[in-house]
Amino acid sequence: xxxxxxxxxxxxxxxxxxxxxxxxxxxxxxxxxxxxxxxxxxxxxxxxxxxxxxxxxxxxxxxxxxxxxxxxxxxxxxxxxxxxxxxxxxxxxxxxxxxxxxxxxxxxxxxxxxxxxxxxxxxxxxxxxxxxx
Amino acid sequence: xxxxxxxxxxxxxxxxxxxxxxxxxxxxxxxxxxxxxxxxxxxxxxxxxxxxxxxxxxxxxxxxxxxxxxxxxxxxxxxxxxxxxxxxxxxxxxxxxxxxxxxxxxxxxxxxxxxxxxxxxxxxxxxxxxxxxxxxxxxxxxxxxxxxxxxxxxxxxxxxxxxxxxxxxxxxxxxxxxxxxxxxxxxxxxxxxxxxxxxxxxxxxxxxxxxxxxxxxxxxxxxxxxxxxxxxxxxxxxxxxxxxxxxxxxxxxxxx
Numbered sequence: 201x202x203x204x205x206x207x208x209x210x211x212x213x214x215x216x217x218x219x220x221x222x223x224x225x226x227x228x229x230x231x232x233x234x235x236x237x238x239x240x241x242x243x244x245x246x247x248x249x250x251x252x253x254x255x256x257x258x259x260x261x262x263x264x265x266x267x268x269x270x271x272x273x274x275x276x277x278x279x280x281x282x283x284x285x286x287x288x289x290x291x292x293x294x295x296x297x298x299x300x301x302x303x304x305x306x307x308x309x310x311x312x313x314x315x316x317x318x319x320x321x322x323x324x325x326x327x328x329x330x331x332x333x
Numbered sequence: 334x335x336x337x338x339x340x341x342x343x344x345x346x347x348x349x350x351x352x353x354x355x356x357x358x359x360x361x362x363x364x365x366x367x368x369x370x371x372x373x374x375x376x377x378x379x380x381x382x383x384x385x386x387x388x389x390x391x392x393x394x395x396x397x398x399x400x401x402x403x404x405x406x407x408x409x410x411x412x413x414x415x416x417x418x419x420x421x422x423x424x425x426x427x428x429x430x431x432x433x434x435x436x437x438x439x440x441x442x443x444x445x446x447x448x449x450x451x452x453x454x455x456x457x458x459x460x461x462x463x464x465x466x467x468x469x470x471x472x473x474x475x476x477x478x479x480x481x482x483x484x485x486x487x488x489x490x491x492x493x494x495x496x497x498x499x500x501x502x503x504x505x506x507x508x509x510x511x512x513x514x515x516x517x518x519x520x521x522x523x524x525x526x527x528x529x530x531x532x533x534x535x536x537x538x539x540x541x542x543x544x545x546x547x548x549x550x551x552x553x554x555x556x557x558x559x560x561x562x563x564x565x566x567x568x569x570x571x572x573x574x575x576x577x578x579x580x581x582x583x584x585x586x587x588x589x
Contacts, residue, residue, distance in 0.1 A: 208581050208583065209583060237570050239570075239571065239574040239588035241574075241578055241588050244583075248577050248583075250570045259557075262555055263551060263554060265471040265473065266370030266371065267370065281370075283368075284369040284370030285370060286371065286468040286471060286472065286504045286508050287508065288471075288472045288502045288504040288507075289502070289503075290472070290502075290551055292566050293547075293551055294551065294555060295566065295569065298565070298566040298569025299569075299573075300566065301566040301567075302566075
Protein backbone atom coordinates (compact mmCIF):
# COMPACT_ATOMS: atom_id res chain seq x y z
CA UNK A 201 0.00 0.00 0.00
CA UNK A 202 1.30 3.45 -0.93
CA UNK A 203 2.19 5.90 1.81
CA UNK A 204 2.69 9.63 2.00
CA UNK A 205 6.45 9.88 2.41
CA UNK A 206 7.80 13.11 3.87
CA UNK A 207 11.45 14.08 3.35
CA UNK A 208 11.80 17.29 5.39
CA UNK A 209 15.33 18.01 4.15
CA UNK A 210 13.91 18.60 0.64
CA UNK A 211 11.18 21.01 1.80
CA UNK A 212 11.68 24.58 0.56
CA UNK A 213 8.92 26.01 2.76
CA UNK A 214 6.77 27.23 -0.16
CA UNK A 215 3.58 25.93 1.50
CA UNK A 216 2.08 24.87 -1.83
CA UNK A 217 0.97 21.68 -0.07
CA UNK A 218 -1.26 23.70 2.26
CA UNK A 219 -3.00 25.39 -0.66
CA UNK A 220 -3.36 22.12 -2.60
CA UNK A 221 -4.87 20.53 0.51
CA UNK A 222 -7.26 23.41 1.14
CA UNK A 223 -8.51 23.42 -2.44
CA UNK A 224 -9.04 19.68 -2.62
CA UNK A 225 -11.17 19.63 0.53
CA UNK A 226 -14.20 21.86 -0.15
CA UNK A 227 -16.99 22.76 2.29
CA UNK A 228 -15.49 25.82 3.88
CA UNK A 229 -11.90 24.65 3.82
CA UNK A 230 -9.38 27.45 3.97
CA UNK A 231 -5.58 27.32 4.04
CA UNK A 232 -5.85 28.04 7.77
CA UNK A 233 -7.71 24.74 8.13
CA UNK A 234 -5.36 22.82 5.86
CA UNK A 235 -4.68 19.25 6.97
CA UNK A 236 -0.98 19.65 6.22
CA UNK A 237 1.31 22.37 7.53
CA UNK A 238 4.76 23.37 6.34
CA UNK A 239 6.52 25.33 9.05
CA UNK A 240 9.13 27.69 7.61
CA UNK A 241 12.62 27.20 8.98
CA UNK A 242 15.89 29.13 8.65
CA UNK A 243 18.80 29.14 8.14
CA UNK A 244 19.05 27.83 5.48
CA UNK A 245 15.64 28.57 4.02
CA UNK A 246 13.41 25.53 4.16
CA UNK A 247 10.44 24.03 5.88
CA UNK A 248 9.18 21.15 7.96
CA UNK A 249 5.98 19.57 6.63
CA UNK A 250 3.72 18.16 9.33
CA UNK A 251 0.89 15.85 8.30
CA UNK A 252 -0.99 12.88 9.77
CA UNK A 253 1.18 9.76 10.09
CA UNK A 254 -1.87 7.46 9.85
CA UNK A 255 -0.38 5.72 12.94
CA UNK A 256 -0.73 1.94 13.25
CA UNK A 257 -1.89 2.34 16.85
CA UNK A 258 -3.45 5.77 16.66
CA UNK A 259 -4.30 7.84 19.74
CA UNK A 260 -7.26 9.45 17.95
CA UNK A 261 -8.78 6.05 17.17
CA UNK A 262 -8.12 4.82 20.72
CA UNK A 263 -9.90 7.70 22.46
CA UNK A 264 -12.83 8.09 20.03
CA UNK A 265 -15.94 6.89 21.90
CA UNK A 266 -18.11 6.35 18.81
CA UNK A 267 -15.73 4.70 16.29
CA UNK A 268 -15.89 7.83 14.12
CA UNK A 269 -12.24 7.37 13.15
CA UNK A 270 -11.53 4.10 11.39
CA UNK A 271 -8.88 2.74 9.07
CA UNK A 272 -9.84 2.79 5.41
CA UNK A 273 -8.69 -0.60 4.12
CA UNK A 274 -8.36 0.71 0.57
CA UNK A 275 -6.22 3.81 1.20
CA UNK A 276 -4.69 2.96 4.58
CA UNK A 277 -5.76 6.37 5.89
CA UNK A 278 -7.64 6.87 9.13
CA UNK A 279 -10.94 8.28 7.88
CA UNK A 280 -13.39 10.51 9.71
CA UNK A 281 -17.09 9.58 9.44
CA UNK A 282 -18.86 12.81 10.25
CA UNK A 283 -22.25 11.15 10.88
CA UNK A 284 -20.83 9.19 13.83
CA UNK A 285 -19.11 12.15 15.52
CA UNK A 286 -20.43 13.48 18.84
CA UNK A 287 -18.02 16.45 18.73
CA UNK A 288 -16.30 15.55 22.02
CA UNK A 289 -12.92 16.50 20.50
CA UNK A 290 -11.13 13.74 22.39
CA UNK A 291 -9.16 13.00 19.21
CA UNK A 292 -7.95 16.60 18.99
CA UNK A 293 -6.79 16.48 22.61
CA UNK A 294 -5.19 13.06 22.20
CA UNK A 295 -3.20 13.27 18.94
CA UNK A 296 0.42 13.70 20.07
CA UNK A 297 1.35 15.42 16.80
CA UNK A 298 -1.52 17.89 16.39
CA UNK A 299 -2.59 16.35 13.12
CA UNK A 300 -6.33 16.41 13.75
CA UNK A 301 -8.21 19.61 14.42
CA UNK A 302 -11.79 20.76 14.93
CA UNK A 303 -13.37 23.46 12.80
CA UNK A 304 -16.04 25.34 14.73
CA UNK A 305 -17.50 26.91 11.59
CA UNK A 306 -18.28 23.66 9.80
CA UNK A 307 -18.67 21.71 13.07
CA UNK A 308 -16.46 18.82 12.10
CA UNK A 309 -12.97 17.43 12.65
CA UNK A 310 -10.45 17.71 9.87
CA UNK A 311 -7.51 15.42 9.28
CA UNK A 312 -5.52 14.04 6.36
CA UNK A 313 -7.57 11.45 4.43
CA UNK A 314 -4.89 10.96 1.74
CA UNK A 315 -7.43 12.53 -0.67
CA UNK A 316 -9.10 9.10 -0.97
CA UNK A 317 -5.87 7.61 -2.28
CA UNK A 318 -4.51 10.45 -4.42
CA UNK A 319 -2.90 13.04 -2.12
CA UNK A 320 -2.87 16.41 -3.85
CA UNK A 321 -0.08 17.81 -1.64
CA UNK A 322 2.33 15.22 -3.02
CA UNK A 323 1.20 16.00 -6.56
CA UNK A 324 1.85 19.71 -6.19
CA UNK A 325 5.01 19.58 -4.07
CA UNK A 326 7.68 21.12 -6.32
CA UNK A 327 10.70 19.70 -4.48
CA UNK A 328 9.55 16.10 -3.86
CA UNK A 329 9.55 16.67 -0.10
CA UNK A 330 6.14 14.98 -0.23
CA UNK A 331 5.84 11.81 -2.26
CA UNK A 332 3.14 9.20 -2.52
CA UNK A 333 5.06 5.99 -2.93
CA UNK B 334 -29.53 -11.08 1.83
CA UNK B 335 -32.10 -9.31 -0.30
CA UNK B 336 -35.11 -7.36 0.89
CA UNK B 337 -37.47 -4.96 -0.83
CA UNK B 338 -38.05 -1.35 0.19
CA UNK B 339 -40.92 0.39 -1.62
CA UNK B 340 -40.82 -2.36 -4.21
CA UNK B 341 -37.09 -1.99 -4.88
CA UNK B 342 -34.94 -5.06 -4.21
CA UNK B 343 -31.95 -4.08 -2.08
CA UNK B 344 -28.96 -5.97 -0.72
CA UNK B 345 -28.35 -5.81 3.03
CA UNK B 346 -25.66 -7.22 5.31
CA UNK B 347 -26.48 -9.02 8.57
CA UNK B 348 -26.54 -6.61 11.51
CA UNK B 349 -27.76 -3.69 9.44
CA UNK B 350 -31.00 -1.99 10.42
CA UNK B 351 -33.80 -1.20 8.00
CA UNK B 352 -33.05 2.51 8.49
CA UNK B 353 -29.45 2.01 7.37
CA UNK B 354 -30.50 0.01 4.31
CA UNK B 355 -33.18 2.55 3.40
CA UNK B 356 -30.90 5.56 3.80
CA UNK B 357 -28.15 3.87 1.81
CA UNK B 358 -30.68 3.47 -1.00
CA UNK B 359 -31.55 7.16 -0.80
CA UNK B 360 -34.95 6.76 0.87
CA UNK B 361 -35.74 9.90 2.84
CA UNK B 362 -36.78 8.75 6.33
CA UNK B 363 -37.06 11.46 8.96
CA UNK B 364 -35.44 10.88 12.38
CA UNK B 365 -34.95 12.99 15.48
CA UNK B 366 -33.35 10.60 17.96
CA UNK B 367 -31.04 8.73 15.58
CA UNK B 368 -27.26 9.19 15.51
CA UNK B 369 -24.92 6.88 13.61
CA UNK B 370 -22.36 6.94 16.40
CA UNK B 371 -24.73 6.24 19.30
CA UNK B 372 -26.81 3.28 20.35
CA UNK B 373 -30.15 3.17 18.52
CA UNK B 374 -33.00 4.02 20.84
CA UNK B 375 -36.26 4.12 18.89
CA UNK B 376 -37.65 7.06 20.85
CA UNK B 377 -38.91 9.54 18.30
CA UNK B 378 -40.77 6.98 16.21
CA UNK B 379 -40.57 9.14 13.09
CA UNK B 380 -38.65 6.42 11.24
CA UNK B 381 -41.52 3.92 11.48
CA UNK B 382 -41.97 1.61 8.48
CA UNK B 383 -44.39 -1.14 7.52
CA UNK B 384 -42.88 -4.61 7.37
CA UNK B 385 -44.37 -7.78 5.88
CA UNK B 386 -42.68 -11.17 5.94
CA UNK B 387 -45.11 -12.71 3.41
CA UNK B 388 -47.02 -10.82 0.70
CA UNK B 389 -50.42 -11.54 2.29
CA UNK B 390 -49.35 -10.67 5.86
CA UNK B 391 -50.91 -7.69 7.55
CA UNK B 392 -48.24 -4.95 7.66
CA UNK B 393 -46.51 -4.47 11.00
CA UNK B 394 -45.44 -0.96 11.99
CA UNK B 395 -41.93 -0.93 13.49
CA UNK B 396 -39.24 1.72 14.08
CA UNK B 397 -36.73 1.10 11.28
CA UNK B 398 -33.78 2.26 13.41
CA UNK B 399 -34.20 -0.79 15.67
CA UNK B 400 -35.50 -3.34 13.16
CA UNK B 401 -32.75 -5.63 11.88
CA UNK B 402 -32.73 -6.29 8.15
CA UNK B 403 -34.04 -9.76 7.31
CA UNK B 404 -33.93 -11.72 4.10
CA UNK B 405 -37.06 -11.45 1.99
CA UNK B 406 -39.01 -8.91 4.04
CA UNK B 407 -41.11 -6.32 2.21
CA UNK B 408 -40.80 -2.81 3.61
CA UNK B 409 -42.90 0.26 2.86
CA UNK B 410 -41.73 3.65 4.10
CA UNK B 411 -44.34 6.17 2.93
CA UNK B 412 -47.81 4.63 3.03
CA UNK B 413 -50.77 6.81 3.95
CA UNK B 414 -50.93 5.11 7.34
CA UNK B 415 -47.25 5.88 8.10
CA UNK B 416 -47.59 9.48 6.95
CA UNK B 417 -50.55 9.87 9.31
CA UNK B 418 -48.54 8.41 12.20
CA UNK B 419 -45.66 10.82 11.51
CA UNK B 420 -48.04 13.77 11.26
CA UNK B 421 -49.60 12.88 14.63
CA UNK B 422 -46.18 12.53 16.26
CA UNK B 423 -45.13 15.93 14.96
CA UNK B 424 -48.45 17.42 16.05
CA UNK B 425 -47.71 16.14 19.58
CA UNK B 426 -44.13 17.41 19.44
CA UNK B 427 -45.46 20.84 18.45
CA UNK B 428 -47.37 21.07 21.72
CA UNK B 429 -44.11 20.51 23.59
CA UNK B 430 -41.66 22.43 21.44
CA UNK B 431 -43.67 25.01 19.47
CA UNK B 432 -40.68 27.35 19.18
CA UNK B 433 -38.25 24.84 17.71
CA UNK B 434 -37.45 25.63 14.07
CA UNK B 435 -36.58 22.00 13.38
CA UNK B 436 -39.89 20.67 14.70
CA UNK B 437 -41.87 23.38 12.93
CA UNK B 438 -40.13 22.65 9.64
CA UNK B 439 -40.66 18.89 9.96
CA UNK B 440 -44.30 19.45 10.94
CA UNK B 441 -44.95 21.62 7.90
CA UNK B 442 -43.27 19.04 5.67
CA UNK B 443 -45.79 16.54 7.04
CA UNK B 444 -48.77 18.81 6.52
CA UNK B 445 -49.10 20.01 10.12
CA UNK B 446 -49.00 23.79 10.26
CA UNK B 447 -50.67 24.38 13.63
CA UNK B 448 -50.77 22.02 16.57
CA UNK B 449 -54.26 20.63 17.13
CA UNK B 450 -53.60 19.68 20.77
CA UNK B 451 -53.64 21.98 23.75
CA UNK B 452 -50.13 23.43 24.04
CA UNK B 453 -47.95 22.77 27.04
CA UNK B 454 -48.12 25.63 29.57
CA UNK B 455 -44.32 26.07 29.59
CA UNK B 456 -42.97 25.22 26.18
CA UNK B 457 -39.48 23.78 25.91
CA UNK B 458 -37.25 23.01 22.95
CA UNK B 459 -36.22 19.70 24.50
CA UNK B 460 -37.98 16.88 22.66
CA UNK B 461 -36.52 14.12 24.86
CA UNK B 462 -34.63 12.49 22.01
CA UNK B 463 -31.90 11.61 24.58
CA UNK B 464 -29.11 12.22 22.10
CA UNK B 465 -27.43 14.34 24.80
CA UNK B 466 -27.65 11.69 27.51
CA UNK B 467 -26.43 8.97 25.14
CA UNK B 468 -23.53 11.18 23.97
CA UNK B 469 -22.69 11.93 27.60
CA UNK B 470 -22.65 8.21 28.39
CA UNK B 471 -20.50 7.50 25.30
CA UNK B 472 -17.98 10.12 26.40
CA UNK B 473 -17.98 8.38 29.78
CA UNK B 474 -19.16 11.22 31.99
CA UNK B 475 -22.73 10.02 32.70
CA UNK B 476 -23.55 13.49 34.00
CA UNK B 477 -27.12 13.82 32.70
CA UNK B 478 -30.09 11.53 32.26
CA UNK B 479 -33.82 11.65 31.70
CA UNK B 480 -36.00 12.29 34.72
CA UNK B 481 -39.74 12.46 35.37
CA UNK B 482 -42.44 10.80 33.30
CA UNK B 483 -44.98 11.76 30.70
CA UNK B 484 -45.46 15.48 30.26
CA UNK B 485 -43.02 16.08 33.12
CA UNK B 486 -40.19 14.17 31.46
CA UNK B 487 -36.98 16.16 31.10
CA UNK B 488 -33.23 15.84 30.80
CA UNK B 489 -31.70 16.60 34.13
CA UNK B 490 -28.63 16.51 36.32
CA UNK B 491 -28.74 14.15 39.31
CA UNK B 492 -30.91 15.77 42.02
CA UNK B 493 -31.70 18.52 39.49
CA UNK B 494 -28.58 20.62 40.14
CA UNK B 495 -25.64 18.31 40.87
CA UNK B 496 -23.22 19.00 37.99
CA UNK B 497 -20.30 17.22 39.69
CA UNK B 498 -19.99 14.53 37.03
CA UNK B 499 -20.06 16.98 34.10
CA UNK B 500 -16.64 17.49 32.52
CA UNK B 501 -17.57 20.38 30.23
CA UNK B 502 -16.77 18.60 26.95
CA UNK B 503 -19.77 20.14 25.19
CA UNK B 504 -20.85 16.97 23.37
CA UNK B 505 -24.43 17.18 24.67
CA UNK B 506 -24.90 20.68 23.27
CA UNK B 507 -23.25 19.69 19.98
CA UNK B 508 -25.53 16.74 19.27
CA UNK B 509 -28.80 18.37 20.45
CA UNK B 510 -30.99 18.63 17.32
CA UNK B 511 -33.03 21.56 18.65
CA UNK B 512 -30.15 23.50 20.22
CA UNK B 513 -31.77 23.69 23.64
CA UNK B 514 -28.65 22.98 25.72
CA UNK B 515 -26.95 26.23 26.52
CA UNK B 516 -23.16 26.26 26.26
CA UNK B 517 -21.38 29.56 26.73
CA UNK B 518 -17.73 30.03 25.85
CA UNK B 519 -16.24 33.35 26.95
CA UNK B 520 -12.50 33.19 26.39
CA UNK B 521 -11.30 30.23 28.39
CA UNK B 522 -14.42 30.14 30.60
CA UNK B 523 -17.06 27.60 29.62
CA UNK B 524 -20.48 27.54 31.26
CA UNK B 525 -22.78 24.56 30.79
CA UNK B 526 -25.40 22.89 33.00
CA UNK B 527 -25.06 25.76 35.46
CA UNK B 528 -21.41 25.04 36.10
CA UNK B 529 -18.46 27.16 35.00
CA UNK B 530 -15.27 25.47 33.84
CA UNK B 531 -11.86 26.84 33.01
CA UNK B 532 -10.37 25.53 29.77
CA UNK B 533 -6.64 25.14 30.37
CA UNK B 534 -4.58 27.37 28.04
CA UNK B 535 -2.27 25.60 25.57
CA UNK B 536 1.31 25.73 26.83
CA UNK B 537 2.56 26.62 23.34
CA UNK B 538 -0.03 28.91 21.78
CA UNK B 539 -2.14 30.00 24.76
CA UNK B 540 -5.38 28.96 23.04
CA UNK B 541 -7.93 27.35 25.38
CA UNK B 542 -7.76 23.54 25.17
CA UNK B 543 -9.93 21.23 27.29
CA UNK B 544 -11.13 21.53 30.88
CA UNK B 545 -9.07 19.86 33.61
CA UNK B 546 -12.06 17.64 34.43
CA UNK B 547 -12.28 16.43 30.82
CA UNK B 548 -8.52 15.84 30.65
CA UNK B 549 -8.78 13.71 33.80
CA UNK B 550 -11.55 11.66 32.21
CA UNK B 551 -9.57 11.25 28.98
CA UNK B 552 -6.51 10.24 31.03
CA UNK B 553 -8.54 7.55 32.80
CA UNK B 554 -9.91 6.35 29.47
CA UNK B 555 -6.59 6.28 27.59
CA UNK B 556 -3.93 5.74 30.27
CA UNK B 557 -2.09 8.89 29.12
CA UNK B 558 -0.99 11.54 31.64
CA UNK B 559 -3.50 14.34 32.36
CA UNK B 560 -1.09 17.08 31.30
CA UNK B 561 -0.72 15.57 27.84
CA UNK B 562 -4.15 16.94 26.88
CA UNK B 563 -3.30 20.58 27.53
CA UNK B 564 -1.64 21.33 24.21
CA UNK B 565 -3.74 22.58 21.28
CA UNK B 566 -3.48 20.94 17.86
CA UNK B 567 -1.62 24.02 16.59
CA UNK B 568 0.82 23.81 19.50
CA UNK B 569 1.36 20.11 18.94
CA UNK B 570 2.10 20.63 15.25
CA UNK B 571 4.66 23.24 16.19
CA UNK B 572 6.26 20.84 18.70
CA UNK B 573 6.27 18.07 16.07
CA UNK B 574 7.97 20.40 13.56
CA UNK B 575 10.52 21.41 16.21
CA UNK B 576 11.28 17.77 16.97
CA UNK B 577 11.66 16.89 13.28
CA UNK B 578 13.86 19.95 12.70
CA UNK B 579 16.09 18.78 15.54
CA UNK B 580 16.18 15.22 14.23
CA UNK B 581 17.14 16.09 10.67
CA UNK B 582 19.45 18.87 11.86
CA UNK B 583 18.14 21.69 9.69
CA UNK B 584 18.10 25.31 10.79
CA UNK B 585 18.82 25.87 14.44
CA UNK B 586 16.43 23.06 15.40
CA UNK B 587 13.41 25.31 15.86
CA UNK B 588 10.74 26.33 13.39
CA UNK B 589 10.15 29.99 12.74
